[in-house]
Amino acid sequence: MAERNERHKGLVLHARDTARGDRIIDFLCDEGLLSLFLFGGPKSTLRSAATPFVSAEIEAYRDRRSDFIKLTGVNILETYEGIQKSFSHMQTASGAVEFILHTSAFGGEYSQALAMMTSLLRELDEIDEGHAGLALHVFLWKALVPLGLAPDTSACERCGRPFSEKGSLPGRLLMGERSLLCAACSEERREQGFPVSAMIWFDAEALSCLKMALQRSYGEAAQMVGASSSSSSVRAIIESLAESAAEGPLQSLRLFH
Numbered sequence: 001m002a003e004r005n006e007r008h009k010g011l012v013l014h015a016r017d018t019a020r021g022d023r024i025i026d027f028l029c030d031e032g033l034l035s036l037f038l039f040g041g042p043k044s045t046l047r048s049a050a051t052p053f054v055s056a057e058i059e060a061y062r063d064r065r066s067d068f069i070k071l072t073g074v075n076i077l078e079t080y081e082g083i084q085k086s087f088s089h090m091q092t093a094s095g096a097v098e099f100i101l102h103t104s105a106f107g108g109e110y111s112q113a114l115a116m117m118t119s120l121l122r123e124l125d126e127i128d129e130g131h132a133g134l135a136l137h138v139f140l141w142k143a144l145v146p147l148g149l150a151p152d153t154s155a156c157e158r159c160g161r162p163f164s165e166k167g168s169l170p171g172r173l174l175m176g177e178r179s180l181l182c183a184a185c186s187e188e189r190r191e192q193g194f195p196v197s198a199m200i201w202f203d204a205e206a207l208s209c210l211k212m213a214l215q216r217s218y219g220e221a222a223q224m225v226g227a228s229s230s231s232s233s234v235r236a237i238i239e240s241l242a243e244s245a246a247e248g249p250l251q252s253l254r255l256f257h
């Protein structure tokens with residue numbers, strides 16, 4: 001048989017229209033990140049069901065010869081009210097999706113990306129507008145772990161000196177790089193010509209915030225980062241690492257500035 005029908009449970013991440021007026025849906029499920037084709041005009045019932053941020057069980061028809069997947073059915077399982085609360089809430093959800101698409105679901109960690117995205121969408125309902133943007137930072141920070149790109153927050157990557165040691169802080173993250181450096185190593189890099197304007201400063205408070213964020217829910221971690229005296233440093237570190245991981249700028253982050 002050259003064709004087969006299949007079913008998947010997952011989340012609609014994104015929808016875009018082709019020049020011909022057909023729609024392509026990016027759908028994340030445990031089995032992968034699927035591009036599903038949806039034919040039919042604006043009045044199609046499938047089109048109104050398969051919209052971004054809807055969890056659904058879908059039916060699709062796969063043509064093995066062309067590896068082409070056509071969406072044939074959508075059964076909505078869960079919708080998320082939180083994204084409607086404010087522009088920031090919607091922007092946070094879109095930013096998380098942008099990162100998932102840019103990194104091919106954290107380098108193929110489909111189940112983990114799906115679980116993280118679903119909990120973010122559920123939690124958004126409980127997060128106030130002032131913290132919604134920070135929830136995106138927490139999402140990006142947590143996502144660096146499955147990507148294998150989370151930096152060591154306990155010691156300098158270059159010389160191995162623990163950040164708990166006296167004189168090792170304040171440290172620096174060099175923008176575009178992936179490791180946290182102690183005071184001495186960042187000073188050395190500065191002497192070698194690395195521009196100070198592209199160094200992000202961090203202290204013990206910023207490091208403890210980053211560590212604790214991994215153990216908390218999005219809402220709790222966003223509140224903690226918001227209340228921290230090192231909030232701007234924590235945000236800058238996460239933005240720099242996330243954009244390195246995505247290998248380019250993230251539009252959604254820029255909109256928060």
Ligand SMILES: [Zn+2]
Pocket residue numbers: 156157158159160161181182183184185186
């Ligand atoms: Zn060092």
